[in-house]
Amino acid sequence: MGTRELKKQIFSLLKQPDIGRVLSDIQVFPAKEVVNVLFSAICQVDELLRWHGISAMGVMVTRLADADLEEGRIIMRRLLWSLNDESGGIGWGAPESMAEIMHHHEKLSLEYIHMLISYARPDGQELEQDGNYLEYEILQRGLLWGFDRLCERRLGLLVEKGLPGDILPYLRSGDHVVRGLAARLCGRLSIRSARDALQLLLADHAVITFYQEGEFLERTVGDFAGTALKGLA
Structure with a gap:
């Protein structure tokens, strides 16, 4: 062929x-x-x-x-x-x-x-x-x-490689997808120092299309921030 x-x-x-x-x-x-x-x-x-x-x-x-x-x-x-x-x-x-x-x-x-x-x-x-x-x-x-x-x-x-220390600056990104993914990562990586920044993002209603296991899911930045905060509680 x-x-x-x-x-x-x-x-x-x-x-x-x-x-x-x-x-x-x-x-x-x-x-x-x-x-x-x-x-x-x-x-x-x-x-x-x-x-x-x-x-x-x-x-x-x-x-x-x-x-x-x-x-x-x-x-x-x-x-x-x-x-x-x-x-x-x-x-x-x-x-x-x-x-x-x-x-x-x-x-x-x-x-x-x-x-x-x-x-x-x-x-x-x-x-x-x-x-x-x-x-x-x-x-x-x-x-x-x-x-x-x-x-x-x-x-x-x-x-082990120190990734949690690299994520916080992305929460202040001008790009809503970057902010949302960073918020999600704060929860998954247990970045407790991100709590205040995540609180500010709860009111961020910018919509993200997120690819996961073959599906396209729509979430807001605030959704990801809220989920992360629950995980850090």
């Missing part, structure tokens, strides 16, 4: 509404070729196509890495490179995809989770304090969504 035909078939599959069916049907294709197509899917404007592409990236790279860990590392490095200024792109979809892969694959999470966290940190004065802070809010959205996804299976690792 040619590259163009494969892309057409994969994109058609990703547009199916049932994520379970998507992730089942995609298994009949060669993992490496599918992943190459998914790099295009994760930066599409079509939200269903993009998010299903991210979900598929997680399971297909896991399949690759289970057969050959180095193949998984290559994909992770490719995603990291896409966030580098020298790549010529902006890396749209890369933080989410890295997180989805690490959600599924423990070994890759142990090797790369510190790199994902570095995108929430500016450079420090010390030699070992090398941050890769993402300034674009659209990328911050993906980064915080990725942290939230990782809370499901890698919470201890996130806490």
Whole structure:
């Protein structure tokens, strides 16, 4: 099958509404070729196509890495490179995809989770304090969504690497999606120092469309802040 035909078939599959069916049907294709197509899917404007592409990236790279860990590392490095200024792109979809892969694959999470966290940190004065802070809010959205996804299976690792100390500034973001995801993370990471800021966000009625396990849920920033506060009580 040619590259163009494969892309057409994969994109058609990703547009199916049932994520379970998507992730089942995609298994009949060669993992490496599918992943190459998914790099295009994760930066599409079509939200269903993009998010299903991210979900598929997680399971297909896991399949690759289970057969050959180095193949998984290559994909992770490719995603990291896409966030580098020298790549010529902006890396749209890369933080989410890295997180989805690490959600599924423990070994890759142990090797790369510190790199994902570095995108929430500016450079420090010390030699070992090398941050890769993402300034674009659209990328911050993906980064915080990725942290939230990782809370499901890698919470201890996130806490061990100090992520709770990086979230508070995002509560003051001018972007409502960033504020909402940060509020949600404050609850999941048990950031008690966020209580006052979360109280202020209770009246924030900006609506967020949140992707979770194949579903698109609508919540307000205040909803996420309220849930976080209940968890911190």
